[in-house]
Amino acid sequence: MARKQQMRGLSGQSTAGAAMQADLALFNGNIHTMDLRRPRVSAAAIAGDRFLATGSDSDMRSLLAPGGREVDLRGATVVPGFIDAHIHFLSYGLSLREIDLSGAATLSSALERVGRRAADTPPGQWLTGRGWDQSVWEGGAFPAAAQLDAVAGEHPVYLARKCGHAAWVNSLALERVGITAHTEDPEGGEIVRDGEGRPTGILLEKAMELAFPCMAEPSDAEALAAVRHAQEAANRMGIVGVHT
Numbered sequence: 001m002a003r004k005q006q007m008r009g010l011s012g013q014s015t016a017g018a019a020m021q022a023d024l025a026l027f028n029g030n031i032h033t034m035d036l037r038r039p040r041v042s043a044a045a046i047a048g049d050r051f052l053a054t055g056s057d058s059d060m061r062s063l064l065a066p067g068g069r070e071v072d073l074r075g076a077t078v079v080p081g082f083i084d085a086h087i088h089f090l091s092y093g094l095s096l097r098e099i100d101l102s103g104a105a106t107l108s109s110a111l112e113r114v115g116r117r118a119a120d121t122p123p124g125q126w127l128t129g130r131g132w133d134q135s136v137w138e139g140g141a142f143p144a145a146a147q148l149d150a151v152a153g154e155h156p157v158y159l160a161r162k163c164g165h166a167a168w169v170n171s172l173a174l175e176r177v178g179i180t181a182h183t184e185d186p187e188g189g190e191i192v193r194d195g196e197g198r199p200t201g202i203l204l205e206k207a208m209e210l211a212f213p214c215m216a217e218p219s220d221a222e223a224l225a226a227v228r229h230a231q232e233a234a235n236r237m238g239i240v241g242v243h244t
Contacts, residue, residue, distance in 0.1 A: 021065035022047045027057040029073030034080055044078070081240030089244040093226030094218060096233060099129025101159060107137045107147065114159070115151035123154035126215050130160035132168060142192065145170045145201025158211050167208040169201050177211045179203075186210065 022045035031041050033054050043060035045052045053063060061070060099117050104110035110132050117127055134142055148157045148170035156173035160166070174180075181197045189206030191199050203210065218226065234242065 020045070020047075020052050020063055021068075022052050022060070022063045023065055023068045025060045025064050025068065025070050026073055026078065027061060027070065029076055029078055031078040032080065079238070082238050083241040083243070084234070084239050085243045087242050087244055089230055089242050090223060090227060092233075093228075093230030094223075095130055096229050097226070099127060099159065100131055101129050102131030102162060104132060105136060107134075107143060110143075111147060111151050114148060114157065118152035118155050121155060125155060126173075127152055127155045127157045128159070128215065129157075130164075131162050132159055133162045142166075142200065142202045143168050145174060145199070148201065156214070158215065160208070165205055165208075167203045167211065169203060169211065171201070173211060173214075174199055174201065176214050179210060183210075 024046040025043065026046070027043040029042055029044075031044055031054060033039060033041060038054075041054045041056070043057045044054045045060040045063040053060060064070065099113055101110050101113060104113065114127065114129065117129075121127060132143075134140060137143075145168075148159075148168065149172075152170060153172065155170075156176045157168075157170040158173055159168045161168070169177075179191060179199050181193070181199065183191060183199070185191055186206045186209070189208065189210075190204040191207050191210075192202035192204060194200050234240075
């Protein structure tokens with residue numbers, strides 16, 4: 001019976017609720033219930049991490065336990081948590097510790113971010129990142145290994161483009177991976193070259209994978225920490241579940 005009463009409350013029907021006490025009441029809002037019979041209400045009562053009921057401001061505030069907290073939403077919208085049906089969750093978590101080049105509006109801005117990370121990283125360790133987009137930079141041309149060499153020459157650098165279909169690497173990375181002017185393009189990929197056939201530092205599609213064996217795989221502890229970091233970041237964006 002208690003379960004049925006709770007479900008009736010969630011659908012916006014009246015709740016008799018002497019037995020139902022909330023520690024938080026949201027009111028004066030625009031709350032989406034996902035119930036076609038009553039798709040929007042102004043208030044909700046919450047106990048712990050569960051919604052007890054949704055309905056009118058007065059009804060939901062009446063469910064508060066003594067000392068419970070009230071939050072005036074001031075017209076703000078509340079929606080159920082999102083479930084992401086397609087996300088590479090571990091990769092996302094690992095990316096959060098990498099150099100974030102998203103939003104770098106210029107080549108110099110991207111290089112500055114790489115240089116800052118290089119200054120805080122022991123020489124010889126890989127620097128990885130993602131998010132660059134040369135199409136928004138002046139001229140729109142692909143960057144080159146030499147530009148990375150100038151700010152992180154003592155580190156092998158691997159930076160994935162925002163689309164995930166290209167990588168920008170420096171000379172030390174090319175050396176570590178063993179890519180030279182004589183390296184053949186892998187099937188389904190391309191090592192971009194200059195007019196003399198030398199690799200420029202841009203790897204496309206399957207050519208990106210040539211670098212993977214040289215970059216250390218995360219340990220189990222690092223992978224677990226990455227997933228937890230991803231979970232925290234997802235929760236901040238309203239994502240409460242994933243399919244991966």
